[in-house]
Amino acid sequence: MKKGCPYGTHRVISPKGVLPQPADVIDNTMEIYDNEVLIDVKTLNIDSASFTEIERRAGGDIEEIKKTMMGIVEKAGKHKNPWTGSGGMLIGTVKEVGPAYKGDLKAGDKIATLVSLSLTPLVIEEIHEVRPDIDQVDITGQAILFQSGIYAKIPDDMPEGLALSALDVAGAPAQTAKLVKPGDTVVVIGGGGKSGLLCLYEAKKRAGVTGKVICIGGSPKSTNRAKDLELADEYFAFDATDAVGIYNRIMELTDGQLADIVINCVNIENTEMASILACKDGGTVYFFSMATSFTKAALGAEGVGKDVNMIVGNGYTKGHAEITLQVLRECEPLRKLFAEMYA
Numbered sequence: 098m099k100k101g102c103p104y105g106t107h108r109v110i111s112p113k114g115v116l117p118q119p120a121d122v123i124d125n126t127m128e129i130y131d132n133e134v135l136i137d138v139k140t141l142n143i144d145s146a147s148f149t150e151i152e153r154r155a156g157g158d159i160e161e162i163k164k165t166m167m168g169i170v171e172k173a174g175k176h177k178n179p180w181t182g183s184g185g186m187l188i189g190t191v192k193e194v195g196p197a198y199k200g201d202l203k204a205g206d207k208i209a210t211l212v213s214l215s216l217t218p219l220v221i222e223e224i225h226e227v228r229p230d231i232d233q234v235d236i237t238g239q240a241i242l243f244q245s246g247i248y249a250k251i252p253d254d255m256p257e258g259l260a261l262s263a264l265d266v267a268g269a270p271a272q273t274a275k276l277v278k279p280g281d282t283v284v285v286i287g288g289g290g291k292s293g294l295l296c297l298y299e300a301k302k303r304a305g306v307t308g309k310v311i312c313i314g315g316s317p318k319s320t321n322r323a324k325d326l327e328l329a330d331e332y333f334a335f336d337a338t339d340a341v342g343i344y345n346r347i348m349e350l351t352d353g354q355l356a357d358i359v360i361n362c363v364n365i366e367n368t369e370m371a372s373i374l375a376c377k378d379g380g381t382v383y384f385f386s387m388a389t390s391f392t393k394a395a396l397g398a399e400g401v402g403k404d405v406n407m408i409v410g411n412g413y414t415k416g417h418a419e420i421t422l423q424v425l426r427e428c429e430p431l432r433k434l435f436a437e438m439y440a
């Protein structure tokens with residue numbers, strides 16, 4: 098059996114010398130190296146931005162979506178969307194574990210991979226069902242997990258689809274749990290969306306009775322979703338591309354103090370300045386949104402003379418899967434909502 102690099106560089110075909118994620122083409126032969134794990138794939142959870150783009154190009158036609166997805170994997174050996182550069186994640190069952198693999202996986206374990214599909218060697222034999230409303234696609238196929246690839250075992254106490262949808266955004270509530278301290282004022286922008294709802298729950302739990310959590314939704318519908326579950330102290334719907342409008346509302350709601358922590362969970366561009374203006378000097382802005390521009394955030398903060406810490410939305414933080422699944426166990430109404438919306 099051939100020896101593999103922990104990061105999977107042994108599978109990079111082109112360009113040579115790069116890691117599997119930025120590579121254009123990787124080797125997706127399903128014969129494992131000594132430190133790899135082979136997975137029988139059941140469902141792909143395509144990244145929201147990626148699926149939206151594929152669906153748009155396919156004019157919403159399911160057969161076209163299937164053809165596009167098959168084409169991407171045939172060409173690249175992985176599901177890296179050529180237009181958005183993003184991937185997603187998968188669930189499946191471990192079929193084989195290489196003898197040199199260090200970890201606690203064994204054949205038969207049900208897992209969700211928590212590394213991007215944009216770097217995961219993948220073969221799709223057949224696409225059975227496309228569920229456009231939740232970006233999930235059921236397939237027959239196989240994938241490879243590298244030694245460095247993180248994963249979560251699918252818990253027995255919740256449906257797979259529910260676990261998968263929450264794990265997709267696991268970095269956000271886990272990072273929130275680490276950032277928010279008792280007494281903090283926290284603003285969650287996009288608070289009525291999937292990651293936003295989980296962040297609100299964690300923020301309220303960590304800020305405690307002396308803290309204040311403010312939910313900004315993109316529309317009355319998503320704002321009410323959070324309100325019905327009583328996940329925050331204040332709620333309002335507002336367009337987060339209107340930075341000054343958001344600033345004025347947050348000034349009012351905080352008696353001119355602004356927020357200690359601002360968490361950006363939107364799925365659209367140009368919301369950097371609303372996040373920065375809502376935050377007090379010395380506070381922290383956590384950009385979970387993939388639509389965030391580093392340039393706009395950095396130059397924008399400088400332009401308004403704001404001394405805030407800005408965190409790039411790393412999808413991984415230690416314990417993120419456990420923290421996220423725990424939110425669904427602790428909060429029955431949120432679990433019910435997630436089951437209805439995403440499972």
Ligand code: NAP
Pocket residue numbers: 145146265266268286287288289290291292293313314315316317318319320335336337338362363364365385386387388410411412413
């Ligand atoms: P989601 O469920 O679609 O939520 C996005 C929310 O943004 C929606 O509730 C939407 O509100 C709100 N929104 C849209 N336009 C807005 C506006 N102009 N003003 C205020 N709010 C607005 O998405 P998600 O799954 O939580 O993902 C959120 C973001 O995280 C995406 O950008 C995704 O790519 C990113 N993400 C990052 C990672 C990572 O590792 N960093 C991992 C997964 C996902 P309405 O529904 O009312 O329009």
